[in-house]
Amino acid sequence: MPEQMKETLLRFEAVTVSFGDVIALNKVSFEVREGETRIILGSAGSGKTILLKTAMGLIAPAGGRVFLFGEDVTGAEETRLFGIRSRIGMLFQESALFDSMTVAQNVAYPLLNQKAISIPRDQMEPAVRKSLTFVELEHTMEKYPSELSGGMRRRVAIARAVVTNPPLLLYDSPTAGLDPITAHTIMSLIIKERDANNTTAVVVTHRYQDGNLVTNFRYNPKSGNLDPAGPEGTNTIFMVMKDGRLIFEGSQKDLEASRDSYVLKFVKPPEQEAA
Amino acid sequence: MPDILKGPILAIQEFYELAGRAIRNVARKPHYFDDILLQMESIGVGSLPIILLTGFFSGAVMAMQMGAGLQEYGQTGRTGQFVSIILVRELGPVLAGVMMAGRNSSGIASELGSMKVTEQIDAMRALGTDPIQKLVTPRMIATAVMLPCLTIIDDFVGMVGGWLMAYVLFAVPTRQYWFTVWHSLVWNDVAAGLVKPFVFSFIVSLIGCFYGLRATGGTQGVGRATTQAVVWASISIFFLDLFLSKIFIAIGQIGH
Numbered sequence: 001m002p003e004q005m006k007e008t009l010l011r012f013e014a015v016t017v018s019f020g021d022v023i024a025l026n027k028v029s030f031e032v033r034e035g036e037t038r039i040i041l042g043s044a045g046s047g048k049t050i051l052l053k054t055a056m057g058l059i060a061p062a063g064g065r066v067f068l069f070g071e072d073v074t075g076a077e078e079t080r081l082f083g084i085r086s087r088i089g090m091l092f093q094e095s096a097l098f099d100s101m102t103v104a105q106n107v108a109y110p111l112l113n114q115k116a117i118s119i120p121r122d123q124m125e126p127a128v129r130k131s132l133t134f135v136e137l138e139h140t141m142e143k144y145p146s147e148l149s150g151g152m153r154r155r156v157a158i159a160r161a162v163v164t165n166p167p168l169l170l171y172d173s174p175t176a177g178l179d180p181i182t183a184h185t186i187m188s189l190i191i192k193e194r195d196a197n198n199t200t201a202v203v204v205t206h207r208y209q210d211g212n213l214v215t216n217f218r219y220n221p222k223s224g225n226l227d228p229a230g231p232e233g234t235n236t237i238f239m240v241m242k243d244g245r246l247i248f249e250g251s252q253k254d255l256e257a258s259r260d261s262y263v264l265k266f267v268k269p270p271e272q273e274a275a
Numbered sequence: 276m277p278d279i280l281k282g283p284i285l286a287i288q289e290f291y292e293l294a295g296r297a298i299r300n301v302a303r304k305p306h307y308f309d310d311i312l313l314q315m316e317s318i319g320v321g322s323l324p325i326i327l328l329t330g331f332f333s334g335a336v337m338a339m340q341m342g343a344g345l346q347e348y349g350q351t352g353r354t355g356q357f358v359s360i361i362l363v364r365e366l367g368p369v370l371a372g373v374m375m376a377g378r379n380s381s382g383i384a385s386e387l388g389s390m391k392v393t394e395q396i397d398a399m400r401a402l403g404t405d406p407i408q409k410l411v412t413p414r415m416i417a418t419a420v421m422l423p424c425l426t427i428i429d430d431f432v433g434m435v436g437g438w439l440m441a442y443v444l445f446a447v448p449t450r451q452y453w454f455t456v457w458h459s460l461v462w463n464d465v466a467a468g469l470v471k472p473f474v475f476s477f478i479v480s481l482i483g484c485f486y487g488l489r490a491t492g493g494t495q496g497v498g499r500a501t502t503q504a505v506v507w508a509s510i511s512i513f514f515l516d517l518f519l520s521k522i523f524i525a526i527g528q529i530g531h
Contacts (some may be wrong), residue, residue, distance in 0.1 A: 058397050061499050078405060082403045085401055085402075086403060090398075092394040093395065096393060098399075101391075110402045110403065113404045114402065114403035115403060150312040160402075
């Protein structure tokens with residue numbers, strides 16, 4: 001399908017978010033089309049998380065407009081937003097699993113509480129199990145989040161985000177605070193979700209290698225591993241945030257060709273930069 | 276308006292907004308009955324030991340002081356009357372309220388504060404739940420039911436403590452003590468003794484929720500929220516008690 005024909009799932013039009021005198025997002029405009037994966041790079045405090053929360057309607061913008069699935073949701077009432085949010089899965093930075101609930105209850109939470117999703121009671125357990133099998137944690141159903149490692153909690157949070165099969169997924173720093181092997185596992189799951197269910201995703205990260213993996217690898221359902229994407233590549237677009245502003249938007253090739261020192265900071269490892 | 280006043284006025288406005296939404300939600304669906312029962316167990320049954328202990332000792336010490344004073348006039352037989360009136364009108368509701376503020380406003384603020392700083396509140400909204408409906412309203416209902424019940428228990432245990440002191444230290448006959456306890460109370464006292472904890476219950480739960488949901492800045496922010504919740508809930512209880520006492524005294528005078 002030509003790019004122009006694809007539906008725009010998320011659109012920001014000059015969105016500004018401020019907290020008192022602090023401007024967290026400064027006239028940010030972009031759009032995410034169906035089937036795309038957006039990698040948002042930026043240092044701490046650049047506005048990446050605020051951008052995702054604004055997209056989800058968790059933070060109301062001070063200026064500009066936010067469109068989700070073609071609907072203007074700027075300043076929409078919470079009850080209206082509940083319906084729209086049921087079509088989005090979100091992975092929070094610290095997983096945000098509910099401590100007082102078991103893993104199974106956490107994953108079942110969106111099925112039970114999102115009014116727009118009506119699923120018969122007898123199909124609840126298989127859906128939860130399927131989602132936990134997807135992240136290879138079906139054996140932890142009766143455990144509490146506090147009994148799991150950081151990486152496992154992140155995987156359960158992914159299971160909770162995808163249990164309703166949402167067409168749009170927002171990942172907030174999915175690999176933050178994880179060791180390289182666990183970080184690779186989490187990114188593999190994100191790629192697996194993209195390729196197995198053809199979902200659109202926005203991935204916020206400060207690690208370029210996460211974006212590199214998403215851009216150049218595909219999930220192989222036969223082997224269960226990641227294979228090089230080949231010359232056709234993947235539909236991945238990079239964005240770079242700095243001090244609440246969007247300073248770069250383009251392909252990996254454009255990103256690597258950039259002469260902006262802030263942008264290059266993410267592309268080149270520190271030792272390479274020093275050399 | 277001076278900048279120094281903006282913060283507190285904004286906070287009061289936000290508190291009333293939260294209180295309004297929590298009260299409105301009582302009549303709105305969905306109702307989380309499981310959460311209400313769970314909170315009644317945690318807030319009400321969980322507070323029983325401290326209510327029993329503080330109630331007993333406060334009644335006992337009051338009888339001891341009253342009895343010593345009344346002994347000078349040869350009126351130790353009226354110890355029960357003083358214990359009863361002070362407990363039911365003032366000490367029972369205020370003491371139970373302050374104890375609940377110490378135990379439950381802090382508990383609620385730290386629980387909700389931890390949820391806030393770990394993004395669980397945002398996750399709740401993202402997953403189709405209104406956090407006020409799910410977290411605040413059940414705690415408010417549970418406290419409103421349980422605090423008056425706990426106050427009744429506190430009053431009774433205090434009277435038992437008072438009886439023990441009156442009997443052991445001042446040889447007040449048991450029958451006389453309980454007769455004066457019962458007959459010194461009028462309906463106005465009982466009404467004051469029940470309306471006060473009902474009003475205080477909203478202070479305990481809503482101030483705890485308010486500070487919890489405002490927590491920012493990690494674990495340090497949770498600690499700050501907890502302290503502020505206890506301080507403001509306790510101060511508000513004493514402040515409101517003054518007004519409610521005046522109202523009930525005025526009602527009592529009209530009755531006469």
